[in-house]
Amino acid sequence: MTVQQDSGRDGRRDGPRDSATGGRRVGLRDTVVRTTRAAGEALAQLVSGLGTAFLALLLLLWLAVTAVTSLAGVGLLMAPAVLGALHALAGRERDRLGRRGPEVVAPEPPPTRLRLALVDPTTRRELRWLARHTTGGFALGLLGVLLPVVAVRDSLFPLYWKLMPDDTTATSVGIGDAHSWPDALAVAVLGVGWIAIILGLGPGMARAQARPGRLLLAAGPETDLSLRVAELTATRAAALDAHATELRRIERSLHDGTQNRIVSVTVLLGAARRMVARDPAGADELLERAQSAAEQALAELRTVSRSILPPVLDLGLSGALSGLAAHCAVPCRIDVEVPERCAASVEATAYFVVAEALTNIAKHSGAASATVTVRSRGGRLHLCVEDDGRGGADEEGGSGLTGIRRRIAAHDGTLSLASPPGGPTTLKVDLPCGT
Template identity: 75%
Template sequence: MTTPTTKATAEPGTSPGTAGFKDTAARTVRNACGAVAQLVGGLGTAGPAFVLLLWTALSVVTAPLGVGLLLALPVPRALHALAARERRRLARHGTEVVAPQPPPVRLRPALADPTTRRELRWLLRHATLGLLLGMLGWYLPLSAFRDSVFPLVWPVVPADATSTSLGFGVAHTWPEAAAVALLGLGWIAVVLGLFPAMARLQSSPGRRLLTAGPGTDLSLRIAELTATRAAALDAHATELRRIERSLHDGAQNRIVTVAVLIGAARRRVARDPDGAGDLLERAQQAAEQALAELRAVSRSILPPVLADHGLAGALSGLAAGCAVPCRVDVEVPERCAASVEATAYFVVAEALTNIAKHSGASRAVVTARGGGGRLRLRIEDDGRGGVDEDGGSGLVGIRRRVAAHDGTLTVAGPPGGPTVLEVDLPCGS
């Protein structure tokens, strides 16, 4: 079995070596930017983890006095909630972390639970090493920027101000200011070279300790995947029925009409050429209508615009054809699987159709973001809200399409608006 490969082609006038260097540099910068986002995002759980660790330590120290038991009562629930939040964060930046069955929240059963003990080990590491790495992920890029641009602002900096981000040194001459800029370039090299490894180091305790351990009962996850597969098969069958109905009621009837008109024209051509010409003209019109309907059906299966212009071009085309003024903001660095892009296209198409028909909105915004193996969509309008999934709004079909890819759909549409639809899809096949 062979694995297909993709060959990169250089632009005209660019040598293969130069093109390869540009690709490597662009990939390095993308990886570093993703690592910065991951490290800084880790502060969202590392900070609360540090607070929870101090609370847990305080409850242990004061346990002999009896106060510690009261302080420890909310710890299991807070620990499980924070661990679930970390699993969601890790899933946004890579593969999904499969959660075990919900552990107990009462203190005594939680202390004897293996999942709780694994989460406590994660808490200790993430509240210390994870917090440190997150702070470095926030501080070093700022230091790199500050030191790199220091020669540009050096003349207006107070004479007694610290020159470097390390907190020492005062530049009095241009060579000293240039030395500070060299330090900034060193920080940039650290960010580009070490940050991806630092991001992996920050996330490794969560991926190792927060996942379902060996021997864990995964019946809930199996039931969820079984339901997802059933939804995918149901969505596939519904799509096949829609295509069959479209072909039977539309193109097939048009083609039968063409055949009937051509047969009538053949019988009339000898005795009434003008009448035969009219019949042939009607047959041509029917054939053109049949072709248009066939094109519409083919586009509904897999829109060619996705292959020709990618997801950004396809969503821009949908926004241009929407009756409500719509703004599109797409930032997807890499192509997703064709089935995922098609699902994203149909989700946005159905959502914009609902906005135009039911919302009474004056504007809509479609946002698509890709990264960390995920594709996230957000469709928002300023309409009247009051979304009802059971009211024929098409949300049931959208939910089935998303579930077929093991994605998630979140809808918020309170009466009075705004309505926000968020979709999170894995980018894999």
């Protein structure tokens, strides 16, 4: 008996410790996962920035040639093309930064005439960005490519050091020789150091690479934002119109369907109450009809409620889309990678977009398969629906995409549809994740 009591006390004493240990393990695992994911996204951003930095380097060389040859008058002929390339590259960088973070609001289109462009604030800011991105952005992009390579090379060095020629340096930085296992392990420790640098400094390097673009390519204080205000006003008007249309649809569904069913139930119950004394069999038949009408009314209410905000979204976007794919007449593959929940309205919009797209695929495309891909990157939700059908989808042809486009515009999102004759059809949606 004493042993059992001692065991119970030990169990009670060890229980909270075990729970705390388990909690620390879960917390540590979550921290490692978040750190690794952030480092991976930072490396991807650095590499993508290297692409625009390389184009910026080529453009800077072209600009230098144009400036030098302008002294002889020849470069003046190339100046409009150089300015056009500068504005196009700046727009590409804004799109890249917007896909991996907050939107970079573009200023008004700069003037195309050379004399006006030289004094235009937007052009000057783009030139300053070009110089900074060509130098610092290019260097940081190279680090984003080289650091993973040297980390893998050095950390795995003990696995292959004996196969290396004798005159080969041991480390990726070109110093040191490995003649024994301790030397090889020392190189592996250096590789671990590279990994620590990637995990610790990677996100900061990505922010440093993006900072010039976010500061210099965004609309400055001297820029007239009337076009952006007009665009937002139009999207908000479209959102209100879509909201009013949705309310009318719900009211019509309730009035024409559920309300009539409930009125029918009321009439049948009243008739059954009057008949129950003189004709019990007839009253029982009326009650059966009333029960059937009540069940139909309940089913219609459930349908209306699901069309407002599907309860299946409580399972998360992945589970909800998997349910849509399971009921689709065309074999559909779902690939969802959304680490964190988005705003409920954003998830509902994504759900209705996929539902409408799969309905169109099943009815009109003649496709043998479909794929739904969802990714969350940089505070944006990217959704892509593809099918291998006959193509030729037309937004104006009653496909239901007009209402979907209004839903997306209400979130400052974008929708693009590519459906050439013969297929395939690709529907892409970009939405802010919201909070």
